[in-house]
Amino acid sequence: MSSLTHTLRALTVTAFSLVLVMPATVARAEPSPAELTRRIEKSSTELERVVEAHNELREKIKENRTAVKRLQERLGPLEQQAEQSRADVGELAVTAYKTGNLGTVDALLHGGDSASVLDRLGTLDHLTRQQQATIASYAADQRRLLDQKTRLDVTLSQQAAQSRELTAAKRRIERDLARLYELRRQAYGRAAERPTDRADSAAEAPAVAGQAGAAVRYAYGALGKPYAWGQDGPGGYDCSGLTSAAWRSAGRSLPHNTRMQWGVVAHISRSELRPGDLVFYRSLGHVAIYVGGGQVIHSPTFGRNVEKRDVDLMPPYGYGRVR
Structure with missing residues (x-):
């Protein structure tokens, strides 16, 4: 669980377990206007901290959405580049087959992942520098593509978790805000000040x-x-x-x-x-x-x-x- 999640939950519990619950010894007594005002001020301060934590989480979700968009934009060209390098390696395999270089063919076509292919082909000193560069480019393209896909998956997972937490935080704030407004009604006869028309x-x-x-x-x-x-x-x-x-x-x-x-x-x-x-x-x-x-x-x-x-x-x- 993220530190921001802990903050949201801890602040909410603290604010309203200590402030809004009336002590048992005065459960039947009507709180004085001064006591209500004190509670309102303290509750408002604590709840504002919860709201700012909520706002921070929402900003982080915006950042993640931007990151997802950027990663998705990179994936298309990377996939095309990786496909082209794969085709280039395939041509090397065809050439190796035609020339009877069976060891190279096996390494190219049955080598597993791109890293192991590159490692084995590095020992084939008869490959030309151009061929080695083609294979190295293939391996690098595959690694970049895999890295971007992994980053995208992690970012999407974070975004989903943050969205769930944002929804839960909103429910908690609205619940505790209803209690705060009830205190304001008791103290001032209104839950909120009337907005003033200040058009000018x-x-x-x-x-x-x-x-x-x-x-x-x-x-x-x-x-x-x-x-x-x-x-x-x-x-x-x-x-x-x-x-x-x-x-x-x-x-x-x-x-x-x-x-x-x-x-x-x-x-x-x-x-x-x-x-x-x-x-x-x-x-x-x-x-x-x-x-x-x-x-x-x-x-x-x-x-x-x-x-x-x-x-x-x-x-x-x-x-x-x-x-």
Whole structure:
């Protein structure tokens, strides 16, 4: 079982066995608003980590799909090349038969795999260099074809396992999210904030040049839209979905996962922050986009809407610049 699978399961169990289950000693008591808020905040934080693990798994599936496509594109030419080299070796066998070189014929036609054929033919010093090159090319083509087919099989197997785990993770998240929304209903009378119509919010964005400016304007345009786990717009976003969508609008690609985004940005200091940079929190469990003036825009958590907040809304983990 993959480490990512362990993470998804362990985080889910931890989040909701410790947070959502009310202690037996107060089973009959109504929790106070403060207690409900504490539970909601802790549950939301833990569940957001589960969602980011889910997002990471989904990104890895995308990578595998790309790898499968690339391998499949290579197989066709390799198969044609291997078939041609096999035909060339066949012509050598015919020539050897006609000239009475029975040892060579036997090695070529009854030798087993290509590696053993090459090994035995290497001892036949009467073969010309051209003949030896033909046989060596045949063996190399066979090895490359076998290697690519093996890689394809392994990748397809990984993809199938990841798809099963993704489905299971989605079921767990939806189950635990229903519990979290019930807590929110108890505390606030609603499972989620009402989205706000901010159709003109992009016009509020500061004047920032270049691609960073496009990303910042997009983030402003997302203000008031709901948090939606696993989504990257346009109707809703989770935290890494918002930052990836903002930079996609600027023509740059970021993975839809906080930890993976941290892995592809240039790490900078706080003093270097400028609009468009990313600010990471919660040990890479959350990310926001810096919009200048000490402010970030982020998709906070379940039941909440995209908002603009102070950069120190929680202790930052680090800062990154999209390159």
